[in-house]
Amino acid sequence: MAERSFKKEVEKLRLGEGDEFRGEGILAVTKGLLQAGVSYVGGYQGSPISHLMDVLADAEDIMNELNIHFETSASEATAAAMLAASVNYPLRGAVTWKSTVGTNVASDALANVASGGVTGGALVIVGEDYGEGSSIMQERSHAFAMKSQMWLLDPRPNLTSIVDAVETGFELSESSNTPVLLELRIRACHVYGRFTAKNNKRPDFTLQDAMENPNRDTSRIVLPPANYLHEHEKLTKRLPAAIEFIKSRKLNELLGAEMGDYGIIVQGGLYNSLIRALELLGLSNSFGEAKLPIYVMNVTYPVIDSEILDFARDKKAVLLVEEGHPNYIEQELNMILRHAGSDTILNGKDMITDIGEYTSDVIKRGFEKFARKAGLLKDKTFSASKFPPIKVPDRPAGFCTGCPERPMFTAIQLVEKDIGPFHVSADIGCHLFSILPPFNIGNTTMGYGLGWAGASAFNKDAGKRTLSIMGDGGFWHNGLTSGVGNAVFNQTDNVLMIVDNNYTAATGGQDLLSSMGDHEKRSTQHDIAEAVKGVGVKWVKTVRTYDLVEMHKTLLDAMTTKLRGPKVIIAKGECQLNRQRRVKPEFNRAVLAGKRMERDRFYVDSETCTGDHSCIRMSGCPSLTLKENPDPLKSDPVAYVDNSCVGCGHCGEVAHASVLCPSFSKVTLIYNPSSWDKIKAGIRAWVIGNFQLKAEKKRQKRLEKAGLV
């Protein structure tokens, strides 16, 4: 079960012709797919399209009604390869992933499908994780479109435009036999808005038709001589067909003023930010009636030469608003203008920064430069007041309250105290937060599932072993072969720790092969340890992550044992975010129903806490925080467990394992106590109470004598 449930929202997918659809961008894309008569959908989750996968998973019933096959693919490569179904058959298919990382993984299959071309519409929906809040390297998906020749759609970020792009994307793909990329920026994926719905469409030609009546055409397969033919086809047939379609259907838009000496060319996805910038400069109103002509590239690849030349004609200068680096579009526009002998000036990255997200602020600054040079703006018409910066703390993402991964890294800290620091090869997943404070563990990360591969060079006899980390998500994505298989084959002597937390936690808690829960539509509960043994690892230990003592012991053993060969520790502990979502409502229901229930949470004794915060450095739990020292003689704040504590027990384990302090206490709260509970509690309170009273009297007498009462 994913982090967010769309069970209620997916009912909106049943809306018909003329109904108004209101919802998140990602849900609208799904609706667009159903309206377009798609036959199959696949993908791999990751921000910002995790919700798309979650929506699709929750909409499986609706898709089954429409005879659509949906698959949560093992990786982006798997998803991309799925498009093979559209090569021979008139089947519309869509796949989705996080870009550029997912596109990197998928690019082998993408290049193949782009070379042979498609019969049915093939749509790749890439969620662009670029700019603020991004968790990956800052690159452009644009390069993939250019290198494999796939068309790239970048629609204006409103639901109507996005849903239209889904449908026209299929048509464009079919009319030019080329897969189409639909690029959605992160904010557009999550934008709430509305559009007018159409009826869902059952595909005319079905997957069953294809399976029962197979059709094959060797000229579509990438092998000589067909591969040479494909190159010809790409340039002489598919590209002209695409240009013709884009022009005739007016996919790119001319907006704003009809005429003017100066114009703007903008990627569709940046249109709203541009309009806001112009509005703040007094050059547009809220409805996009700009005082300059704007050419909106809803298709950013291929560039339509004739449209560019038409737009640039009779203009003194044109500003191109193109996000990201390198400036592929700017280079191409310059070439187009140069070849045509145009003397229109093209401005772009010389006016607007070439680094980072194009927010309205950034565009506004760049446009002001352009406009002042052109004489469109005289003075600074607008400026936000500047204040001296306030000192605020960095707020890096971190492990959730009660996260089972936290004890793994505490154990690593403890082992490092025992044998000194060692090299740690990290992976992709929540566990990568270990590189941040308070753990500061991890040297490199080379990609999803590549944790152990990232340490493969260190296959030498040395005084210390290396440790690699891998999540269960990365493990099933490719780590089993690229990491574990590789380590076995090349006889490494190093150590791998696999986080087995039941979900691909970082992408939003989707299920995977080793999930422990029952899943009606997927096959789960496949043991990671068995898989690891299956490819030949002999030294495999499974440890419950919260058992810090055992974890410490096992890791120390793995790092120092005389036994040679690859070693794998499987750290088991259910993702707490998902666990709480499951357990909390159950608990509350049981309490309401009057059942006797116990709840654990932790507590720090502020009278014995000395305010050194070792516990925080070894745990970093969000619920373990600070409060004012109640002791008037001490100024450093004491540790404090807030009410969000889920009672995982890690801080107590840390106090034990590293002999920290006697301030930690696990408190068990009893709800709906039984009579026996009450009797026991009564007797205990009575006996202890009497003694406490006596002791307290003695203490008071002492204080009285001192004149302190």
Place this chain on the structure above:
Amino acid sequence: MSRISIAIAALGGQGGGVLSNWIVELAEANGFRAQYTAIAGVAQRTGATIYAIELFPENLIEKEGREPVLALMPVAGDVDICLASELMEAGRAVNRGIITPDRTTLIASDHRVYAIGEKEQMGDGRLDGAQVREALKKASKKLVLFDMDAAVQKTSSVISSVLFGALAGSEALPFEKKAYEDTIRKSGRSVESNLAGFNLGFQNASGTDQHEIPTCRKGISMSPSPLGDRIEKLPAETRAIATYGVHRLVDYQDVDYAHLYLDRLEKFRDIKIKTEVAKYLALWMGFEDVVRVADLKTRLQRSVVVAHEIRAAEGQIWYGHDYFHPRFEEFTDILPAALGRAMAGSSVMRKIFSPLFSKGRIIRPKTIVGYFILRIVANLRFMRQRSLRFEMENRRILAWLGMVEKYAENNTALAMEIAKCPRLIKGYGDTHARGINRFSRIMAAIEKEEKITADNVAALIDAALLGEKGTEFNSLIGTEEIDNNDSRQGEFTWAGSS
């Protein structure tokens, strides 16, 4: 302008999404077109994040016959309302330029969620909230600032409902209070607690003075007694802290021990030094040994304090499982000095007893057995002053006082810094050993280095508090850190070492 731009600055997991949904529903039910977006990436995992909402009047859209172009993120100088769920996040919003004095109503919670960088410091790493409050006042057109976390606790709700209430109370949006309440009711989830949080938020925001000044700590007054008379004779600046000190030591040991404290204190003439010594001497003389810990954990009031902190319901049954990990050293520490020393020095004894101390223990002070185990240890107070630990600490205290005294007349600044040095010694186990190690190295450096200045010592104290690994401290002081869990072996040779 007819458009209303709203930004929500929150931390992942604080319910910024829920709040956004409420605002969208509220606006759509009351004649506005709404758009909202957020970045639901890794920021969800406790990082800082911003939600953007834009509202546009439906009647204008109808009149124009076309859709407005709404922005997908808050733009500097273009935000009407900013809601911040935490004080520093409000500050961050100012830094981003999205709060402007000509336009923005800022509705922020005054409570703190400390960032890891603040929490992990060995001393006090909390950033100053006062500078943020000042800046918020200047940066915003209207400021609604109160402790929303307190309101959350009071009403068992969530911060988004308190923020929603504060938004209604601020009258920054053209909607009636009832419209807000209907929105919460319509959502159908935890309606009662959400409405309670909403109402408290509303009251706080519509009231005039929202900002509560944190209450000062209570002072202790003394009735006439020999100890009281002695404190009366101290300079006014020292009196309060010395009263606390006396209270601590009577509570910790007995009246005579408090007199000893004053004997030691009275030697100092300089008021500043005297006050500083008053604090650290009391803390050190009342060092945390197992007797003290056991005593604190078995007191009558403890149940009440803990019950409040863990939010146990009235009369709810609960049990604490207190984590202890006494080592062989803690055992020898409480033995009479000669015996303790002999035991601690004997590897045979260590071997015999080690199984007892190899792992952590859990004691339940609210069970009869648990209580008595702790109480018996607490009652060892009568022999504390003869114990090995007491002997060691006493020697250190006297040596430290001697060093402060040595410079008190001729080099007040240096004496002052030396007086502050015990700040480094705190905690138990490894933490305590590390503190003693660094403290003793500074003391040894002062003994050895004739020309050491107050600034040098201050820098050393700062460096010693910088990190557990002590890289900065080691390079500054130039002596090697001894890595050992045993504070006795980790202690450098100085006047106070055994």
